[in-house]
Amino acid sequence: MNDGSFASLLILLLPLLLIVFMVFSGRRRQRTMQDFQSSLAVGEKVVLTSGVYGTITGTDEGVLHLEIAPGTVIRVDRRAVGVREAEMSRDQVAGTAAARGEEPADDPVQDPVVTAEGAVDDEGQRGRP
Numbered sequence: 001m002n003d004g005s006f007a008s009l010l011i012l013l014l015p016l017l018l019i020v021f022m023v024f025s026g027r028r029r030q031r032t033m034q035d036f037q038s039s040l041a042v043g044e045k046v047v048l049t050s051g052v053y054g055t056i057t058g059t060d061e062g063v064l065h066l067e068i069a070p071g072t073v074i075r076v077d078r079r080a081v082g083v084r085e086a087e088m089s090r091d092q093v094a095g096t097a098a099a100r101g102e103e104p105a106d107d108p109v110q111d112p113v114v115t116a117e118g119a120v121d122d123e124g125q126r127g128r129p
Contacts, residue, residue: 014095040064045085048076053085 040046044056046066058065065079067073096121 037081038082040078046081047083047085047088048080049082050080052076
């Protein structure tokens with residue numbers, strides 16, 4: 001083979017290999033998500049892809065009943081669940097505490113200073129509360 005035909009063959013094979021790789025990795029990811037979604041059970045704490053936190057209280061065909069606050073149950077599509085709360089990383093858990101209005105243990109939230117003239121923001125600018 002001369003150099004010209006090898007280069008042509010390489011130019012044709014690389015995109016083909018890329019497409020094959022993308023298809024197989026996409027199928028693997030899809031299979032993993034289907035397994036995850038089918039393994040969801042009542043009582044598990046989950047986070048939806050939209051960022052809503054809740055506990056699964058019941059399941060129907062493709063639908064989950066999610067308690068997002070005491071006495072508040074919503075119906076969501078099973079595919080909307082992004083992750084189990086127990087599988088979240090430490091940084092995500094700290095964000096969860098802040099989202100719930102709780103103060104993270106290692107990172108206290110500092111409130112703006114309020115004076116008679118108004119609130120002082122982080123840059124020291126005064127404004128009305």
